[in-house]
Amino acid sequence: MTSVQIDDVRAAASRIAGRVRRTPVMRADDGVWFKLEHTQHAGSFKTRGMVNQILAAASIPSAGIVAASGGNAGLAAAYAARELGVPAEVFVPVTAPAVKVAKLGKLGARVVQVGNEYAEAYAAAVVHASSTGALFCHAYDDPAMVAGNGTLGLELLEQIPDGFDTVLVAVGGGGLIAGVIAALHPFVRVVAVEPVTASALHSALEAGGPVDVPVSGVAADSLGARQAGRIAYDLAVAAETPSVLVDDKAIVDARRRLWDDYRLAVEHGTAAAYAALTSGAYAPADGERVVVLLCGANTDPSDLA
Template sequence: MSAETQITPDRISRTETLIRPHIRRTPVLSVDMVDFGHAALPVQLKLECLQHSGSFKARGAFSNLLQRDIPKAGVVAASGGNHGAAVAYAAMRLGVPATIFVPSVSPKAKTDRIRGYGAELVIAGDRYADALAASEVHVARTGALSVHAFEQVETLLGQGTLGLEIEQDLPDIDTLLVAVGGGGLIGGVAAWLAGRIRIVAVEPEGSPTLHYAFAAGEPVDAPTEGVAADSLAPKRVGSLMFPIAQSYIERSILVSDNDIVAAQKALWDTVRVVAEPGGAAAFGAMLSGKYQPAPGERVAVLVCGGNTTAVQF
């Protein structure tokens, strides 16, 4: 069964109804780029960094735990930090045991959240791929349910509820900028919007997973480096999201580490929004000028995560 027939607007809508009691409806903040030293241009910031567990990942976590059968061994997730925190939070709320595998690059802000939600935390290797491999061994040994960060239908259905919410909150926008790592977020959002709003992907230069996939015509391995490596640097985008991306994502823009850090700083200094590197990447494309809106274009930017302790830049 193809991704397009599994990750449908109807299923996303039903998932939204199911998870709504467990997630926040996050706010939209209207800003003007003149406040950031640019020409006047209104931009809408969707602040999913204020979601439970500090990122959009709570949507996919609750979608999995509420729509799949949970064994006595509980759930297991591999994560750079945000997905693990979200699964740990959902498991805590639903009374399910959780074991979370993270790489050594996972920031303290994220590992502290995971421990704080009562999950068992295991540090395995230096990159997400290492944590994923260790989690798969754990699943084989214990029979726990694996909750994948992006290569799982229920995960994309959950992330797709953010597209539904954005369209309800901002029905008149032309363009939405979304950061990409494994692609679960942008894949789910694109499946909901289905071409009604232009979607532009934003990726770090050090981990251009979707950029490489578009060039190759299929998901392929990409570098896994950069300041946002904990959240935007799996080896490749998911196979579930890629056909959706080919259908509905206009293009991928690459931003530098300096662009990302500058966006973090600008969001904090100007509007007191705390964003982690991955959460600020999409705004980095606007701030750096690497995305240039057309005259009159109505733009929204997804600020997708805020799990960082670094607010003094």
């Protein structure tokens, strides 16, 4: 079993220091804390993991790196590669949002669109990396990726010195929640939040291991992994991590509330974490101190105007 420990997260924090943003926290009107990770370089938490994954590699081949993504991991890979002076090629499904595809090009990556889902883009990227000798950078199920993502958990401990009890984390493949568990368990409860129509980790926990799930819905571009990562599954089981489900209506409503009430423009996948509260899917106990992790902002904000 491949696992990630707190020491791995601390090593990642040292490795990526000065290359990623220390994102702020914000206290909401109802006392909930928001971790504003959507303000990270390239618009999502994945930049932490990608920078760590590249820097932790024994060597970088001349062919550079290859990544597969529904959008955010590709943007993080493209940004990290540009900053580190490494060529990058990113495979995304043809259904990836145009705003993400355009930004990939601006960041200097070569973009290849293939298949209708992340899983198809992933398969093509693995073949391409094998044939070219490029370093394949996994979007979520890689120890260095997970450890890098977990560095935001260490920031939270410093930013909220009075403490907090629970962190709500939107889950796709599980690379973020795995890092948060590694950084914060057993001192903080970590709760997975997933769309009803893209519930890879929830289904894995029910089935006793990662299984293929159908993927659809408003958040599929960022939470659309067909199967949860093994690292996330193992850590979630060990930590007895609960998973709650939210529907598309709740996600859309939460995204709108974040904009209307706080002027925070986030993508639907990010809003899923807040939807757990606004929909009642997760009901905090009296006095429970909750952090909602806002993890990505690669969205077209035109429908929020």
